Amino acid sequence: MKVSRLKTGQDLKRLIAGHYASAFRARYLRRPVAWVTSGAPVELLRAMGVLPVYPENYGALCGARRVAVELCEEAEAAGYRRDLCSYARLNIGSMLSGRGPLRGRGLPKPDLLIAVNNICHVVVKWWEVTARHLGCPLYVLDVPFVPSGREVTAHQLAYVREGLEEMVEFVARHTGRRLREGRLRRVLALSTEATLLWRRIQDRRMADPSPASALDMFTSMFPMVTLRGTRACVSYLQRLDQELAERVAAGAGPVPKARYRLLWDNIAIWFAFGLVRYVHQRGGVFVAETYTHAWGEYLYEAGDGHPMEDLARQYSRILLNVGLEERFRRMAEAIRRYRVDGVVFHSCRSCKTYSLGQLVLARRVREELGLPTVVIEADMADPRNYAEGPTRTRLDAFFEILEGRLDSVKGRGS
Amino acid sequence: MSKAVGVDIGSVTTKVLVLEGGRVRATFARRTGSPPGETAAVILAQALGSTDGLPVVVTGYGRVNVPFPARDVTEITCHARGVHHLFPEASTVIEVGGQDAKVIRLARDGRVLDFAMNDKCAAGTGRFLEVMAGALEVSLEELGSLAAEAQGAVEISNMCTVFAESEVISHLARGEPRDRVAAGVHLAIAKRLSGLARRVGLGEVVVFTGGVARNVGMRWALEQVLGREVLVPEEPLYTGALGAALLAAELGV
Numbered sequence: 186m187k188v189s190r191l192k193t194g195q196d197l198k199r200l201i202a203g204h205y206a207s208a209f210r211a212r213y214l215r216r217p218v219a220w221v222t223s224g225a226p227v228e229l230l231r232a233m234g235v236l237p238v239y240p241e242n243y244g245a246l247c248g249a250r251r252v253a254v255e256l257c258e259e260a261e262a263a264g265y266r267r268d269l270c271s272y273a274r275l276n277i278g279s280m281l282s283g284r285g286p287l288r289g290r291g292l293p294k295p296d297l298l299i300a301v302n303n304i305c306h307v308v309v310k311w312w313e314v315t316a317r318h319l320g321c322p323l324y325v326l327d328v329p330f331v332p333s334g335r336e337v338t339a340h341q342l343a344y345v346r347e348g349l350e351e352m353v354e355f356v357a358r359h360t361g362r363r364l365r366e367g368r369l370r371r372v373l374a375l376s377t378e379a380t381l382l383w384r385r386i387q388d389r390r391m392a393d394p395s396p397a398s399a400l401d402m403f404t405s406m407f408p409m410v411t412l413r414g415t416r417a418c419v420s421y422l423q424r425l426d427q428e429l430a431e432r433v434a435a436g437a438g439p440v441p442k443a444r445y446r447l448l449w450d451n452i453a454i455w456f457a458f459g460l461v462r463y464v465h466q467r468g469g470v471f472v473a474e475t476y477t478h479a480w481g482e483y484l485y486e487a488g489d490g491h492p493m494e495d496l497a498r499q500y501s502r503i504l505l506n507v508g509l510e511e512r513f514r515r516m517a518e519a520i521r522r523y524r525v526d527g528v529v530f531h532s533c534r535s536c537k538t539y540s541l542g543q544l545v546l547a548r549r550v551r552e553e554l555g556l557p558t559v560v561i562e563a564d565m566a567d568p569r570n571y572a573e574g575p576t577r578t579r580l581d582a583f584f585e586i587l588e589g590r591l592d593s594v595k596g597r598g599s
Numbered sequence: 600m601s602k603a604v605g606v607d608i609g610s611v612t613t614k615v616l617v618l619e620g621g622r623v624r625a626t627f628a629r630r631t632g633s634p635p636g637e638t639a640a641v642i643l644a645q646a647l648g649s650t651d652g653l654p655v656v657v658t659g660y661g662r663v664n665v666p667f668p669a670r671d672v673t674e675i676t677c678h679a680r681g682v683h684h685l686f687p688e689a690s691t692v693i694e695v696g697g698q699d700a701k702v703i704r705l706a707r708d709g710r711v712l713d714f715a716m717n718d719k720c721a722a723g724t725g726r727f728l729e730v731m732a733g734a735l736e737v738s739l740e741e742l743g744s745l746a747a748e749a750q751g752a753v754e755i756s757n758m759c760t761v762f763a764e765s766e767v768i769s770h771l772a773r774g775e776p777r778d779r780v781a782a783g784v785h786l787a788i789a790k791r792l793s794g795l796a797r798r799v800g801l802g803e804v805v806v807f808t809g810g811v812a813r814n815v816g817m818r819w820a821l822e823q824v825l826g827r828e829v830l831v832p833e834e835p836l837y838t839g840a841l842g843a844a845l846l847a848a849e850l851g852v
């Protein structure tokens with residue numbers, strides 16, 4: 186049975202609207218707002234009653250609504266180079282011009298800024314620019330990279346923990362809010378619950394047909410990113426899990442007769458979901474994405490564990506802060522668990538941390554796991570770095586490889 | 600005798616190849632123009648009258664929505680097929696056309712293992728060479744032989760077509776001999792192609808095809824940079840069309 190939209194998509198819309206509405210309303214409610222990077226330990230902020238807002242998520246939204254180019258151009262006119270990450274460019278452009286897709290203006294000014302360098306170093310400079318422009322206090326949390334073949338060391342844990350404590354002091358100083366341990370434990374428990382649900386949701390995609398493809402998951406991950414640690418996130422994920430369970434029971438999915446189960450690497454191309462639909466047409470379905478799986482990592486030990494140490498460990502181990510060996514290990518595990526037939530690598534012009542090393546990963550997938558791979562060049566938000574025709578040709582060739590030279594041509598009706 | 604037709608609609612040139620009883624009966628090449636499928640339709644009508652009932656495979660950038668019945672297969676698969684037919688031991692295919700360049704890695708049985716393409720800009724393609732020939736005020740053929748016979752080469756560091764053109768002009772203004780500049784241009788492209796080739800892994804037997812493979816300077820430069828012999832089919836322009844025709848014959852579509 187073919188299904189197109191998730192019913193929980195309505196809930197999702199409401200959550201997204203609600204999240205941004207609270208950002209616009211926060212000032213009147215006297216709720217402090219922090220702009221945070223996607224790898225920020227948001228549980229601490231939630232526990233302190235600070236509302237986190239994610240400019241990167243805003244970037245995804247601008248990409249999907251196709252306003253990224255005009256905002257990027259504002260930044261480019263101010264001297265920011267086109268090589269800079271498009272999330273950074275479009276946010277800076279929005280900040281400089283006061284324009285944006287929500288309520289006809291940019292995001293409301295935050296009370297404080299928190300950047301963590303565990304995803305990339307672009308965010309540090311980007312947040313510094315923002316701090317200077319808006320005159321906002323900024324805290325930069327340093328989370329050292331975890332090289333291949335090494336666990337997070339005790340030294341690193343102690344170092345990051347100190348940083349986290351300093352960050353809490355910083356937030357307290359600028360908002361007057363204190364961190365209470367009981368509240369933090371409740372938030373961490375909610376984060377853990379959401380993570381476990383997210384993993385269960387992902388695992389439903391082991392079914393054949395897969396009850397969800399990349400289109401569903403790229404959007405459904407929104408609450409995992411922005412609402413982690415809240416009750417609303419957990420109850421949304423429960424409904425999503427329920428819906429996918431029903432789909433599996435009914436043998437339903439977006440591509441019921443898919444011949445190829447695929448894995449997607451890197452950020453979504455927010456303005457070109459048509460490409461995923463094209464993959465569906467060609468008989469492929471995405472059963473896993475490294476990008477959506479990256480949000481299934483926030484497990485905190487209940488009870489006695491030291492929450493700060495837990496946070497230090499989890500935020501050190503996120504996907505873009507670990508060596509290539511570990512990234513390959515996680516990818517290979519997903520390939521095995523979700524019975525993947527081929528991998529699509531989106532080489533993202535903007536995101537160097539995510540894209541560097543993909544050629545090595547692709548070679549290892551081909552040589553060690555024997556699966557075909559394809560690299561497509563694009564950008565998550567800026568369509569000027571993307572060409573539809575050549576990208577389709579690459580995907581076509583990928584399917585021809587998947588199908589075997591002759592069957593490919595025979596298998597496709599004329 | 601049973602016929603099969605391969606059509607390769609490139610961004611610059613449309614190639615048509617007719618196979619009969621497994622042999623090449625006829626080849627045609629014309630500028631593509633727009634809409635891209637039109638030229639191919641005209642060639643087919645003139646050459647064959649009607650293609651009704653004939654197996655036709657169409658490839659190249661203009662392969663979708665052609666105004667005649669045909670199966671479409673990507674140029675990657677078709678070039679691989681064509682090259683494997685001509686050189687069964689080939690393991691790497693370097694194909695350079697008017698506006699793109701690609702490298703294909705072949706398995707022993709001719710299957711495509713992997714490929715890499717440059718299709719975003721004119722650097723390292725036929726278009727790039729055309730611009731450089733213009734800057735040097737020579738024909739494309741002369742450009743190639745100048746390079747192949749040059750004593751030494753200048754360094755061209757810019758790969759952007761526009762910047763490289765002004766680099767060429769300033770070399771000439773400084774009194775560099777044209778052959779050394781021509782050699783520099785070809786070596787610059789060859790280095791870029793070698794980078795593309797290393798992405799998919801360079802095999803033992805390298806075959807160079809596509810319209811640009813007719814250029815002797817390009818072959819010379821590739822051999823310099825790759826450090827091994829580079830094979831070129833007799834009619835490199837038609838490799839994609841040949842592969843398409845072979846696929847058409849096999850499939851009987």
Ligand code: SF4
Nearest residue numbers: 270304305307535536
């Ligand atoms: S470079 Fe990558 S990780 Fe850094 S802000 Fe841009 S998209 Fe995010």
